Structures are given as C-alpha cells and as structure tokens.
Amino acid sequence: MSTRRLVLSRSAAIIGAASTGLLLPGIVRGQSSKIRVGFMLPYTGTFSQLGVAIENGFRMAINEQGGKLGGREIEYFKVDDESEPSKGIENASKLVQRDKVDVLVGTVHSGVQMGIQKVARDSGVLCLIPNAGVHAATRALCAPNVFRTSFSNSQPTRALGKVMMDRGHKKAVWITWKYAAGDEAFEGFKESYTAAGGTIVKELGLPFPNVEFQALLTEIAALKPDAVACFFAGGGAAKFIRDYAAAGLKGKIPLYGSGFLTEGVLDAAGPAAEGIVTTMHYSDSLDTPRNKQFRLDYVKAFRSQPDVYAVQGYDTGLLLIQGANAVKGDLGAKPVLYKAMEGATIDSPRGKWTMSKAHNPVQDIYLRVVENKENKVIGIAAKALADSGVGCKMA
Numbered sequence: 038m039s040t041r042r043l044v045l046s047r048s049a050a051i052i053g054a055a056s057t058g059l060l061l062p063g064i065v066r067g068q069s070s071k072i073r074v075g076f077m078l079p080y081t082g083t084f085s086q087l088g089v090a091i092e093n094g095f096r097m098a099i100n101e102q103g104g105k106l107g108g109r110e111i112e113y114f115k116v117d118d119e120s121e122p123s124k125g126i127e128n129a130s131k132l133v134q135r136d137k138v139d140v141l142v143g144t145v146h147s148g149v150q151m152g153i154q155k156v157a158r159d160s161g162v163l164c165l166i167p168n169a170g171v172h173a174a175t176r177a178l179c180a181p182n183v184f185r186t187s188f189s190n191s192q193p194t195r196a197l198g199k200v201m202m203d204r205g206h207k208k209a210v211w212i213t214w215k216y217a218a219g220d221e222a223f224e225g226f227k228e229s230y231t232a233a234g235g236t237i238v239k240e241l242g243l244p245f246p247n248v249e250f251q252a253l254l255t256e257i258a259a260l261k262p263d264a265v266a267c268f269f270a271g272g273g274a275a276k277f278i279r280d281y282a283a284a285g286l287k288g289k290i291p292l293y294g295s296g297f298l299t300e301g302v303l304d305a306a307g308p309a310a311e312g313i314v315t316t317m318h319y320s321d322s323l324d325t326p327r328n329k330q331f332r333l334d335y336v337k338a339f340r341s342q343p344d345v346y347a348v349q350g351y352d353t354g355l356l357l358i359q360g361a362n363a364v365k366g367d368l369g370a371k372p373v374l375y376k377a378m379e380g381a382t383i384d385s386p387r388g389k390w391t392m393s394k395a396h397n398p399v400q401d402i403y404l405r406v407v408e409n410k411e412n413k414v415i416g417i418a419a420k421a422l423a424d425s426g427v428g429c430k431m432a
C-alpha cells in the first residue's frame with residue numbers, strides 16, 4: 038500500500054471510530070467522544086460525607102445542563118482516596134494514566150491534595166479542587182491547569198480573630214488536627230487574633246484523624262481561657278462538639294471555629310452544637326433566591342440537606358461548565374479554556390465570587406451561629422477576601 042493510501046485509510050478508520058464512539062488507544066479523542074471526569078474523593082473515613090456531598094453538588098450542576106458539558110456527554114470515573122496522603126500520587130495516577138480523564142475533580146484532604154498537585158503539574162491534566170485548602174496549591178506550587186473552587190486554609194480563620202476580640206475574648210486556646218489544614222488555619226487565626234490585640238495562651242493538637250479529645254479538653258479546663266478556637270471537620274468535628282459539651286466546657290468557655298466545625302454535622306452533634314459561632318464562605322440560611330432554589334433542588338435530588346461541601350462541588354461544576362462552553366466542549370483548547378475559567382464569575386449559592394490570579398476564590402466570609410440546627414448568618418466577617426497567593430508564578 039502506498040504511503041498516501043495508508044494515511045487515507047487510517048484517517049477513514051479514525052473518522053469511523055469517532056462516529057461510532059469506539060476509539061482506538063493512543064488516538065486523540067475527538068469532540069464526538071465523551072468527556073471523561075474523574076472524582077478523587079474520600080468515600081470512607083471521617084471525611085466520607087464530605088466526598089459524597091461534593092460529588093452530589095457537582096452532578097447537580099451538570100444535570101442542570103442536561104447532563105452535558107459544552108454539548109458533549111460525560112463519562113464518570115471514581116477513586117476513593119480514603120483521605121490517605123501516602124496513596125495520593127498513586128490514586129491520582131490511576132485516574133490520569135489508567136482512566137485517561139480529561140478533568141480530575143479532587144479532593145478534600147490537604148495532604149492528599151499534594152499528591153494530586155504533583156500529578157497535575159507533571160501531566161498537565163485539568164484539575165479542579167473542590168475543597169482541600171492547602172496553601173501550596175495556589176501559592177508556591179500553583180499551576181495554570183489547577184483551579185480551586187473552595188477556599189485556602191487560612192481564608193475562613195483570617196476573619197475569625199477580630200470577631201472574637203470584638204466579643205471581648207482576649208485570651209484564647211487554639212486546638213486542631215496537626216496537619217496542613219489545621220496548621221494553615223492556625224496561621225490565619227493567629228494573624229487576625231494577634232493583630233486585633235488577642236493573646237493565644239496555648240496551641241493544642243492531635244494527629245489526623247484521631248478523636249481522643251479527653252486529655253486536651255482537661256487541659257483546656259485547667260487553662261481557663263476566655264474562648265477556644267479550632268479547626269475540625271466531618272465526623273471528627275461532630276465528636277469534638279459533643280465531647281466539648283460532655284466535658285462541661287459548653288456554656289463556660291465559648292467555642293469558635295472555622296465553619297467546617299458545624300458543616301454537615303448538626304444532626305450528629307445535636308444540642309451540643311447550639312450557639313457555636315463560626316466564620317465561613319457559606320451559610321444554610323443565606324436569604325437569597327439563588328441559595329433557596331439550590332437548597333430546594335438539592336433536597337429533592339438527594340434527600341439530604343446541602344452543606345458547604347455540596348456548594349463547593351456545585352460551584353466546581355459551574356466553573357467547568359463556563360470553561361467547556363467557551364471552547365464548545367473541546368477541553369484540549371487549553372489557553373481559551375483557562376482564560377474563560379480565570380475570568381469566570383460564579384453565581385454560587387454562597388454569593389457571587391471570582392477567581393484570583395493564583396486560581397483561588399475571592400469571596401465574602403460570613404459570621405454564623407448555630408441556632409435550631411441551622412448555621413444562621415449574623416453578619417459579614419470579611420468582604421471579598423482573597424488569599425495572598427504569595428509565591429505563585431504561573432508557568
């Protein structure tokens with residue numbers, strides 16, 4: 038066969054395969070094939086509920102578009118990352134190398150995110166972070182193909198310190214899980230609390246995902262600070278709230294936190310959660326048509342109440358939709374895709390937000406209090422708060 042005929046017959050085979058959707062390995066996927074979306078999320082362990090809420094929210098946004106992205110069908114892939122940092126690279130590689138996803142949506146845990154970040158930077162695959170706030174992802178290790186739709190770890194707590202000082206709490210104890218999310222949340226708290234004149238009398242911690250809080254609660258009782266501030270989330274947060282009350286501290290030493298403390302746990306935490314004041318980029322009770330409609334639709338679809346994680350998953354879908362529409366479903370058109378996502382305004386249930394230069398949300402932080410099993414908004418703790426993005430140089 039002549040070279041020319043070989044080329045012709047090969048391209049005929051590609052066109053045939055593309056039109057039937059049966060593509061040969063190694064051949065660039067055409068526009069008629071499905072967009073491959075990979076979820077790398079925790080489906081087991083203390084953050085399992087967070088993973089499910091994120092996936093639900095994402096699917097909801099896509100389903101509002103008839104289940105398509107830029108006119109193309111979607112095929113979903115899933116990996117349970119177990120919130121296990123040591124398996125982060127391996128799990129991300131499964132989605133990128135084995136499943137050949139066009140976009141990786143993940144994850145929740147900051148340590149696991151570092152593995153994803155490496156795979157994203159090495160492979161260039163589009164990566165959307167629907168929760169994990171690890172600073173490096175949108176600071177020193179930022180990348181053109183990585184976008185975060187949630188927060189940076191110090192964003193919610195940067196609004197907390199002044200709130201506590203305004204309420205007359207001059208001496209505080211900080212307590213958290215000792216890993217990137219807790220340590221970086223502390224950074225935000227320390228900066229805002231000390232700038233407002235507060236003194237941190239002790240920093241307490243335990244390894245993630247340990248929930249043996251007793252000894253630390255005894256120490257807090259002995260220290261008698263004016264207030265306690267913390268970062269906990271998921272199943273561990275519900276237990277911390279219950280143990281805090283059981284130790285006799287509720288009503289004596291007010292408990293504050295970044296809002297993750299009271300997200301998705303209000304049923305499990307019960308009356309012990311009432312009155313806890315937190316700062317967060319979302320609140321159940323936001324009185325806007327957008328939030329009300331979102332909450333109604335979510336309950337209808339999933340028979341459970343949405344929380345901040347569901348909103349972040351939903352916004353991840355909204356961001357991808359804006360990008361995919363700009364390139365009519367051709368996610369390979371990277372410069373146009375990234376530009377559209379960088380310039381996007383997300384009309385979120387949390388309120389409208391935009392993307393910083395380092396690809397992290399610029400957003401309002403609400404002041405909330407738990408009342409009748411709901412996170413009620415009682416003010417805005419910070420308006421249009423951006424992460425510093427320090428050290429981020431886009432290649």
Ligand code: PHB
Binds near residue numbers: 269
């Ligand atoms: C994180 O590890 O970055 C993390 C996990 C759960 C949260 C917030 C941050 O609720």
